[in-house]
Every structure is written in structure tokens, then in C-alpha cells.
Amino acid sequence: MIQPMISVRGVSKRYRLGSIGMTSLRDELQQMFRPKTEANASDFWALRDVSFDLPAGSATGIIGRNGAGKSTLLKLLSRITEPTSGEISLRGRVGSLLEVGTGFHPELSGRDNIYLNGAILGMSHAQIRAKFDEIVEFSEVEQFLDTPVKRYSSGMYVKLAFAIAAHLEPEILIIDEVLAVGDSAFQRKCINKMQEISASHGRTVLFVSHAMATIRRLCKQCVLLEKGRSLGLMPTERAIEHYSISGASSDLVLDVSERNRDWGTDGAEARILSVAVAGDGHIRFNAPLEIEIVVRASRAIEGMMLGFSFSTVEGQRILTLDSDGDGKTFDLREGRTVLRVRLDRLPLHPARYYVSAALGRVKYFDDIIDSFALWEVETSTEDFESDRSYGGCRITPRLELTPVAG
């Protein structure tokens, strides 16, 4: 039996919350004279007893929400820091890309930086020389090769940086969400290159990203992390499913008043309190949709708007419903108000969608609740074509036939 290329056995990593940030001798001395209280209260386990084995020649995604421990796992695998307990064995040379352009020196030319950055990433001089022309060609900056990189545009800078990284040839490659660099054409080129790398000669690739579409494209299997624990290695589709469900509710009636906002402060003048889908508890394609939103304003406000958006589980926004789409705003009185959003025909193709809502004025938002729910759009009797599974939105156009003589 072939041994696994990467094997992670019972790995935990603890951070002392007190020691994040500046440590100073003064703090330490003060600590010494302080009575010993609960010493473990400030411990934070970024990873707890994580185990998995990866065979050679596989591309594996690591997914999880923010704070699930993805970055910590990458740091351990790429030897930037050590685990608190447990063991990782890697049966191959490791190259890791947690950032593009690490160690670039602004004063040096593009040519010198290729050699410097390549060496930092673990390539030998001979390897870089052998790949030099390929790197330059991929980077699209050959005209500026002898210009100091401080004069590069940020686009040129990341292109060169990615080009170097993409030509690393370790047996194990660890990549953080760094591909999305440059313009969209270059991004596509990057992703193609990543696919090429992970498909070539039994190389083992570990890939961390929030972009589910990219994960789906590059990885057959995923390790799913949740709050520092591993939910195990599973096929990508199942992992994404799992990932999508965790965190967002599929309830059609939701009290969102206590939900943590990434955006908006407690002092905001208008807040969304609850969101509910009216009707029989189903959302159906091509059927009418009515959403009831309760908002509260701390004073009378003029010129308000309400917005809804639907995004795919990959995070791509696919439908926006803004109440001021035609330039019309509404006024809120002090206190609670019920707002009803109606759509005669919901054009969303049957699937699951993240729903976000926003309440605001022309210039700024009072409240945004991002991806507060994961709603399923079902097929309906109105759906005559749901087996034609294309696209996210479907609207039946008006058709006009004009017979032409002759």
C-alpha cells in the first residue's frame, strides 16, 4: 500500500490570547506579581485534534468559515509555526504560497526579484534559470524586466509574483486564496495554470479558498473545518453542501434583530428586525414571491430604500431587488413599520441561494444583513422547463412574430 503523502495526526494549536499583539517585559513582570487566577481562560484553540490523510496526486480543498482554522492549518503545514500537540508528516518537498510576492524588494529589477523570490520560495538558482523564460512569458512583463519593481503597477507586480510562484515544482503544493490576482483575463490564466499544476505528475495540492466555484473546479475532495475541528475528508460536493448549510438558516421566517452584523453599528437609526416569506412556506420558481420585512426607525427618516439580493452558494450574486431601482424612495415614521416586497414571477432557477438584505438611504446604508439565510427555490407547476438546467435566472421573453412577405 502506498503511504499517504500528507498525514495529519491529532494536531492542535493553541494561541494565548493575552500574548497576541505586543508582549513586553513590563507585561510579563506585572503578570508575575498578579495572583494566579484562571490561567486557561485566555487560551484559544485555533485547531483541536485535527486528523486526515491525503494520498499522493490529489488536489484537496480546505474549506470552512472565517475563524474555522484554515489559515492556522496552512501555517502548520508550511512550517511557519509549530503545532502545540500532534504530528504532521509530509512525504515530499513542500512549497507553499500564502501570499504572492513575499520578499519582493522594491529597489531590485524584475529580473533580480525573480531570482530572489524564487529562492525564498525554495527554488535553486539552476531551477530558476531553467524556468526563467517561461516565468517571464507567463508574467507578461518582459518589457519591464530591468525596471525596479517599485515602478511597476500593482497589476504588473502581482502578475510577476504569481508567475514565479506558479513555476514552483515541489511534490506538495500548499496554496492560499492567492490566485485571484490581476485583471479577469489574467485570473482565468491563473486558474488554468493551477489546474494544470494540480493535474501534473502525482503532485499533491492543498488549496484554501472561499470561492466555491474554484474549489469545485480544482478539487475532487475537501477537508471541512468548523471551529477548529475537522469534519473529515469528503467529496467536494458534499463538503460544499455542508459548508453552505452551516451558519445560514433555511427558515423562511427569521428574527434577525439579534444577528451579528459585519456592517452597521448599534447606533444606526434604522434596523431590520425580521424577515418572513409570506404564503405556504415555499419559494417557487416562476411563482409570485412576497417577503414581509419589519423594520424599526429611531426617528422619522426620509428617502429610504430596501434591497434584497440572492447569491449562489459559490458566492456569486445573481439577483438584486432594490426598491429604488426606478429612483423612488420611501419615508419611514418613527417606530416599527412592515414593508412588503412583491415579485410577480420569481425568475430564480430552482436551487439554493444565500439571501442578504439592506436598509439604507441614497448615500449610505443603515443596516446590512449579509447572507442571513439560505433559501431553497423549488420547482413549480409553472416550471415547464426545469430540466433545462441552465443559468441562474430565467425569464420568458415576449415574442413577436412578424411574417415577412415573399
Next chain:
Amino acid sequence: MGKFLLMAVDYELLIRPNRSWLRIEWRDIFAYRDLLWQLVRRDFTSRFKQTVLGPLWFVINPLVTTVIFAVIFGRVMGSAPDGVPALLFFNAGLLAWNYFSSLLASTGATLHGNVGLFSKVYFPRLIVPIAQVFSNCIGLVVQFFTFGILVVFVWATDPAFANVQLGWRLLWLPWLLVHLAILALGSGLLLSAITAKYRDLQNIVAFIINSLMFITPVMWPLSALQTKFPNHYEYFMVLNPLVSIVEAFRLALIGVGSFSLGYYAVSVLVSVFCLLAGLMLFQRAARTFVDQA
């Protein structure tokens, strides 16, 4: 395909919490030797490009300091020994001191000065301070060149040049430089490990370097100390390993100075101890210091 699998099985890397006192990843350091030269090259190019005067700065800086020392300490304070050209006396001492202090300052900043790099990519951290040992030689070479010009200048203008002995002792220089590098690297690694843990101590590095300069025979000869404190000067020599090195350095360059094998041996011992302690603490700090950054 087969080749890849074979290679893969040959090589196994274990990552686990480390508990050994002194672990140096020799194999990795060797594998990353090209990085060492790239870092030296980077320092070389960037230092020359960043300053307006470029390499000239390496000449001007010690030259001006030498002239100031010759005027203030030579003429005003009278601390230069009689009969020796003051310019050469001070310049020779500064040569050794500048290499030591610049190496100490740059290796002392290894960890906290490279947080950004170290938290994004692995390579043996020791490569960075080792590269500094070589990068700092750039300044040293230029200074030797300046010293050569000064020798010619003094030979042509100052009759006291007759007392300068340039001779076989020059052969000591390579060893003395290695000794200086060991001491500077060792204490730099120590400082780096300490300042990585206690950020508030970063400020005292400059203070330490300043104070060291005063208690090292850069502006004064050891003989002056011996006459002023005939019974106590040995504490200086035992506690400050730099005293013996700088004095020997000047003896080798211009034949002025005193050398005692016993004190020198103590200095070697202290330097080696510094290096070992520095390596140990640095390696321990380097393993997880990014967690606090």
C-alpha cells in the same frame, strides 16, 4: 511518475512540537544555500541603490569619523598614543568596530524586522543572519580600501609613519574577522530572540551598541587603561571580549597595541559561548514567534 513516488517516499518531514534544546536544520540550510547568496546580493544592490552617494557613503562615513576622532580624541583629549599617526590609529580601530556594530545591529533585528516575510513563507530562519555576516563585508572591504588610501596619505605626509609596522601580523586579520563575526552573530542572535519576545527591549539595542563603543578601545588604546587602572583593567578584558579583539586587530594592522594570549583565549571562549547561547535562544524563538506577531 515512478520517479516522483520514489522521491516522495525517500523524504519524510515530521512537523511536531519541538522540545530539544538546540536544533539546527543543517539539511535545510544546505538546501537553501542559493537563497543565502540571493540575500547577500539583494543587500549589496539595495544598499548601493538606496543612498544618494551609493558606495561612496561607505568611504565618507568612516573617513569623517576618523578625522573627528583624530581631532577630538587625538588633539583635544590626547587619548591617542604618542608617536603613532592618529589618523591610522583611529581608522584601524573603527574598521573593526564598524563591522562589529553593523553586524550586531542587523542580526539583532532579524526576527522583528522580518515578521512579514517569516509569517508567510518557510525557510531556515538562520539563513537571514548568516547572510548578514557576508553582506556586512561589503562595507568592510570598502573600508579596507579607505584604510589603504590613508596609509599612502600618511606615509607621504607624516614622519611618524616610521613607527607604523605593517608586517607579518597582517596574517592574523582573517582569523580576527572570523572571531569578530562569531561574537557579533552570537550576540545579535541573542538580542534578536529577546527583542522578538519583549518588543519594548528593541529600544535598548542602540543604547547597548553605544555603550559598548565607549568601553571598547576604539577611541583610546588599552595601554591608557592599563596606566590609569593598573590593578583593575583585567575586569574589562575578561568581561568585554571585544577589548582583546580590537586591540589585536590594531596590532595586526599598524603594529600598535598589546596582546595577551590568556585574555585572548578568554575572549574566544566568551565569543563561542555567545554564539551557542544565541543559536539556542534564536532557534527556540524563531519556531513560534510569528504567533505573537
